[in-house]
Amino acid sequence: MTNVTIKVLHGADRGKLFEEITPPLTIGREEGNDIQLNDERVSRCHLKIQRDNDRLVLTDLDSTNGTKVNGTECQLKILRHGDLIAVGRSLLLLGSEEQIAERLRLMGGGANLNRDIKSSDESIAVELHQEPESPMPVDALQVEELPAIPDDLTPGQKAQLCEILDFLQNRLERLIETAETDESTEQVMLKQSAWQRLLDVQSRLATLNRSVTDPDWP
Numbered sequence: 001m002t003n004v005t006i007k008v009l010h011g012a013d014r015g016k017l018f019e020e021i022t023p024p025l026t027i028g029r030e031e032g033n034d035i036q037l038n039d040e041r042v043s044r045c046h047l048k049i050q051r052d053n054d055r056l057v058l059t060d061l062d063s064t065n066g067t068k069v070n071g072t073e074c075q076l077k078i079l080r081h082g083d084l085i086a087v088g089r090s091l092l093l094l095g096s097e098e099q100i101a102e103r104l105r106l107m108g109g110g111a112n113l114n115r116d117i118k119s120s121d122e123s124i125a126v127e128l129h130q131e132p133e134s135p136m137p138v139d140a141l142q143v144e145e146l147p148a149i150p151d152d153l154t155p156g157q158k159a160q161l162c163e164i165l166d167f168l169q170n171r172l173e174r175l176i177e178t179a180e181t182d183e184s185t186e187q188v189m190l191k192q193s194a195w196q197r198l199l200d201v202q203s204r205l206a207t208l209n210r211s212v213t214d215p216d217w218p
Helices: 096-105 157-178 191-213
Strands: 004-010 018-023 025-028 047-052 055-062 067-069 076-079 084-087 090-094 180-182 185-187
Touching: 018 076, 157 191
Parallel strands: none
Antiparallel strands: 004 018, 004 090, 025 047, 047 055, 055 076, 067 084, 084 090, 180 185
16 A cells, blocks of 8 residues: 545545545544544544555554444554544545555455546445434445455464464354254344353454453453
């Protein structure tokens, strides 16, 4: 990735375009940020975007109301062109139309491109059919990409990662085996005990994620 282009799709600053900003950059409500948003629900210094080799990494700076990327709350996230960043009541689109189109091309054209764009809150990546006060559009681009394994892992780090993946795979495999399907209703049912185990996996993942993004926690 080169420099960063961000367009405000929703919020008080809707329609503003911030082009070709060189990382690292910060987004927040206070003067001095590279992108200043007029949004009382955005923290004074809300998030940072920095480069790590050829990747862009978003870090939430312990904001009061949190940061969501493509609808999922996150503390630390690798960004890609076409990603939607929700902060406060504002919704931001990462990348120029050309960059997003190139990403979709590399993905095999998995989304329809609308190049007749006239409204300031539309993009080739998303079509918004929701009231502006909601920071997350219904038809946001949902990208089915498997996250890449980090480069240059040591043998010990690779072993640790494999242990985590094996744990998740084994737990999910056992849960899938206990599921019952009803073809007439197209529903999948889990026993209460299996459901609790699934919630336990989610809880462990949340704890693991927090320990990675905040080594001093708890």
